[in-house]
Amino acid sequence: MANITVSVPDEVYDAARLRAAEARTSVSALVRDYLIRVANQGSEFERLSALQAETLTQIRERRAGYSAAKRLTRDEVHDRDALR
Secondary structure, eight states, X not given: OOOOXXXXXXXXXXXXXXXXXXXXXXXXXXXXXXXXXXXXXXXXXXXXXXXXXXXXXXXXXXXTTOOTTSOOOHHHHTOGGGGO
């Protein structure tokens, strides 16, 4: 396991110490957990690719059964009672 040294302003360290005490852990554990999350997130490209795939799947599911050939007539388009 590698050790690292990080320099932060005193007020940041003090706030981190308080947060760690509230969580009954150490500042080192907070930093370690944060770095693990960052490392496991993957790249921004991967995140956006996954989001795109999820969005496209949702769109396909919502429009199931839709066909451009099933066009509304002019009267159906302008039928105000159908909107109520």
